[in-house]
Amino acid sequence: MNRQIAAPEATLPRGIKDFLPDKAAKIEYLQQSLKNVFHRWAFRPIVPPTLEYLEVLERGLGAGLRDKTFRFDDRQNGKLVAFSPDITPQVARIVATRMKGAPLPLRLCYNGKVLRHTEQQAGKDREIIQAGVELIGLQGPEADAEMIAMAIECLQSLGAAEFTVDIGQVEFFHGVMDGLDLPYPQALAVQQAIARKDSSGLAELLSGLSLDDGKYTEIMALPRLFGGREVLDRAADIVVNDRSRRALENLRQILRVLETYGVEEHVTFDLGELRGLGYHTGVTFQGFLSGMGSAVCSGGRYDTLTAHYGMPAPATGFAFNLLNLLTALDRDLERTVVQCHDVLILQGGPDKQAAQRLARALRTQGYACARDIIERPLQDSLDYGRKMHFSHVMVVDGQAGEVRSIRLADGSEQTISLQAVLAGEFRL
Incomplete structure (x- = not known):
């Protein structure tokens, strides 16, 4: 007598998914559509490895990504190896060590999976499918604008009807915070209040500090400096430090290039966006689709990353999270992606x-x-x-x-x- 063995309740680790043919076809469509845009902008493919030595990988990871890295012993030599939580540091390593003599700039693109430790909560993906580009060897606002315009063209190519690309500048924040010598826990609390747009909580945190009126006004403005291009003018009326004012001029130059590309209608600004503080060195941006709280793409400038592997070079880039993109566009893709x-x-x-x-x-x-x-x-x-x-x-x-x-x-x-x-x- 044959007995059927019941499948266990949980056949996969939390945060890991199977994708059956219909979903897999949509993911393949997203990858191919993005790849087509990357090709039109003259980016060449690169395929990083699945595993890296942990000590090498960690050179390019900020503290946040180090904590999310899957690591284990390599039985062949006893060294610690890891699944990368992000592809950008891998590209930085490859450029600095394997492509050191290549002429700059390098325009590289990729598709791949990364693994990240996450908190144990429902709906949080630990396996992430990324598709992105890295532009190595170019400084200046035109290179940053190219990344933003590419991301917008990617979303347009997918038929996304309503979306925005939200631009920040970590140098603007650093300029505001310069000279504010706070213990780490207090500095972190201030950053978190700004990120939450919590003006009352921020005021309470600052109340015990000896700040002059100008510095207090600059910091308190951060949670409110988001919106359209008028944000740049509002910020210019508030900040007096040179570092933040240079960051504002950088954003104005980027906006002028985006106007030439004809994509400025999709752009918003958020000068209190702190996502890139530990990783980026200038402009940052995130793409959001209507009705989707999580970003579908993120990117920005990271001029110090390749130097961790022995080759200083300016760099900028972005990556799409294809699972977020799939969630946001799933219903629309139902009509366009039928694998006949x-x-x-x-x-x-x-x-x-x-x-x-x-x-x-x-x-x-x-x-x-x-x-x-x-x-x-x-x-x-x-x-x-x-x-x-x-x-x-x-x-x-x-x-x-x-x-x-x-x-x-x-x-x-x-x-x-x-x-x-x-x-x-x-x-x-």
């Missing part, structure tokens, strides 16, 4: 050579087709073909030398010569 196949081929009787020759010929002609090897009633094969997104079913009569072609969308059919189909004289 062309022909399901049937033949009754013991001799199936005619059907096999037909399958080979159709594939040579560029059609996607499969043999329905199971012996079953025609109606069952038609039902199967519809469920598997075939457009046609062809029933082969080897003795008569004929093919009955049935269009599954409306049930219309026609009978044609097998020889004509084999010779490529019939088109679906």
